[in-house]
Amino acid sequence: MSFVVTPPATVSVPVVGTQDRFPVHRIYCVGRNYEEHAKEMGFTGREPPFFFLKPADAIVAVDAGSQASMPYPSLTHNLHHEIELVVAIGKGGKNILAADAQHHIFGYAVGLDMTRRDLQNEMKKQGRPWCIGKAFEQSAPIGPITPAAQAGDVEHAEIYLQVNGQDRQRSHVSKLIWSIAESIEHLSAAWELQPGDLIYTGTPEGVAAVVKGDTLTGGVAGLEPLSIQIS
Template identity: 80%
Template sequence: MSFVFEPTPTVSLPVVGQPERFPVRRVYCVGRNYEEHAKEMGFTGREPPFFFLKPADSLVVVEAGQTGGMPYPSLTKNLHHEIELVVAIGVGGKNIQAADADKHIYGYAVGLDMTRRDLQNEMKKQGRPWCIGKAFDESGPIGPITRKEQAGDVNNAEISLQVNGVDRQRSTVAKLIWNIAETIEHLSTAWELQPGDLIFTGTPEGVAAVVQGDQLVGQVAGLGSLTIDIQK
């Protein structure tokens, strides 16, 4: 097979403890999936889950033990951090039951859903899609995948983010409105999941702005840390 130009290389993530990499297919994100963050954004209650996508090539892949760099994006004056547990799908399926969801999980990673909040809010006011606020270039820093067998009790893991050494976000995965298995159940009714899919599961309260020169360190217990410098 020939192409009119060279195809873009497959985006892939390192896997802790093995040479093979995890090829990324799609990146799904769950909106407002921690109660306190939902309140922070002006919402209450256990609303049905909703999803948006990021392009696979918007990921900033950070190798184990390294510090990644993310340039401050264009068009915004209000760039927000959102620390998230990321689920990596290893076995595809449609209409997956929550009780069976674990069979489809390959592993987990630490990710950041960086958000041009001013652009997102303006699109919301106009009733328009807010891809420009969420799916921009280099909007998804992410660290290595830890296979589920090595990840420990992810469902109850502490999740946190520090900016320049100061706590901004701190919670536990147990406070997800829709837990990992329920999220997979809901998501797989709308899309057929495939190996290589990633699911950003939502962020706890404490989202706030960052500026050029800030260093972000995100952690999920059992999965190591993700360090990102916001560049000029």
């Protein structure tokens, strides 16, 4: 078989303790999934979950102990950080029950959902899709994936982000409005999940702007931390 253009290389993420890599299929993101973040965005309560997607080329895969560079994206003057626990799907399925969700998880990682907030807000005002605010290249940095058996109690782990060594976000995964298992149940009712899917589970309060030169260091207790510099 020949192609009229060169097919893109497979996007992948390192896996802790092995030379193998996790190939990325789709990136699902859960919106407003911590109550305090929902409040700072102007919403309250346990609303039905909603999701958006990022393309595979949004991934910036960072090796353990390394720091990657993320270019400041075009068109925006208000680039926000959103630290998140990421779930890596190892076994696909549709209509997965929350009680069975754990059997579909390969592992966990620390991720950032970088957001062109000014563009997102403008699209919201116009009632238009806000892909331009979320689904751009290199908007989803991620650290190495820790297999589930080695990850500890991620559902009660601390999650944090520091910018230039100063706290910006700090909370606990237990404060998710929709748990990891519930998110998988809802997602798999709408899409058939596939091995290689990543789920960015939502961000706690404290989102704010970053500028060129800033260093972002984020973590979830029990997982490899993530470090990037905005260039």
